[in-house]
Amino acid sequence: MAIDAPFIVALAREYYGMHITAKRALEIAAEVGALNESVRVAAKGLPFDCGPDEFVTTLQALTRGSGVGE
């Protein structure tokens, strides 16, 4: 379900103290909706125990000469 523009306007006002026009909220809704869907699809099957801090160790493990992934 896409995030809708009136919700964005209200969220901006109540949560962030920002003013967003209705026109801008429509643009944000479209942009964010598309991004959310892309990531939701990409994350299907994401292993339960895969944490956010593995990236740096993975980078190091994949260096040339590490033997991993070569």
Next chain:
Amino acid sequence: MNEDILHRPLSELAALICARQVSAVETTRASIAAATRLNGELNCFLSIDADEALASAATADREMASGVYRGPLHGVPLAHKDMFYVEGRRSTGGSRIRGDFVATTTATVMHRLRLSGAITVGRLGMSEFAAWPTGHNDHYGTPSNPWNTAHITGGSSSGSACAVAARIVYGSLGSDTGGSIRLPAGICGVVGLKPTHGRVSRHGALPRVWSLDAVGPIARTTRDAALLLNAVAGHDPLDATSSHVPVDDTCPAADATAAGLRIAVPTNSVYTDTEPEILGNLENALAVFRSLGASVQRIAIPEPTRLYALADIIGKVEASSLHAEWIRERPGDYQTAVRTRIESGFFIPAVRYLEAVRLRSLVLKEFVAQVFEKADVLYLPTLTTRTPTISESAFTETALASKIISLMTQATRAINYLGLPAISIPCGFTTNGLPTAFQLVGRPFDESTLLRAGHAYESATEWTRQAPPVCSGVQDWRLAGAAVVAQA
């Protein structure tokens, strides 16, 4: 000494300084003169700090006279994107909001460059908060492309690429979150290197997106870029994200070749949808690599649009977090384009952001396995379209923001999500006289292979030897060499 010395690449100048055939003061004077002469037309400098630069140069010369030589950057005039803090000095980040900000710390990279003996000529312009890929800046003016001043330099390291291309300084540090080193380097016809995530300290550098930012060099040649990288790379106790992976000498040997290099070219649209004239230059460059003994294979790579979206989620959320208070309290002090870009991050659910972060290691493994099992480097365009003019790429309405960003960064942004090193190398011109460039992407911490391959290509071609029309006199530095030494 006239400005012909400025046409030598950094590596050549270093040898002249080491041999005391030219002095740091003479070279710095020439740099300052060029900056003063050209800045009205190019608008790349926010400040030209002549007195300080000459004082540093005099110190460098005294050290040389007393037998102290700090290395290849000793006495070399540089200038940097105005986002690297120096204690006690202004650092605007290209913004009005930070227009009067005076740093209370010194960036590790600036400290390391000072220890190397490099001279800082001034502060270079940039896109506001490093957040716009064309280089437009409503607060300080938009830098102009030295090859055709009606055209953009690209951003966000706009002033850096401009000043290096215009032969004002020999190199510059920039930052790259979605292409901000590679794009302006490619658009201005110079070399830009985005190192591996964590390769270079970010302590004291204005953040744009913590998870994606990289600091790296813009220079005229790959050897010059390597010398700059050598000086600043390596673990920093002040930056917990900096890597402990040892830093080897990344500077390629003068006779380094591309023999045996395995190049992977994507069959995906990120390559094939490149504008035909640019694609032609990219294919010509591949032919050069083949002639040097490299092999080329066409492969499908993991879909770049997915990687782009993952990077975009992270970029938007982290930027909105950084700027939350200012967006709320000083929205009118942002360029509309930059505020537009940042504000959508407030409306992305935390769960989606964390999914994008958690996916990074898995996606990286998949990418490396698929691409680098049979290849040493991945070959991509830097910019897939012709370089627009400043006026035709000006921000006119909020609905177009995403399109502009996507068009400019479609070949660069995914690499930041992966954290891989990538270098942009000039590979010719379009018929309207503007540079084109290719990217080489490598394995984590394999900047040496990128630089070696780039150097081999440079040695076989002439693109990095050509100076833009805005430079006075000499268009090919090889002709400048004899005149410079004769005057010494």
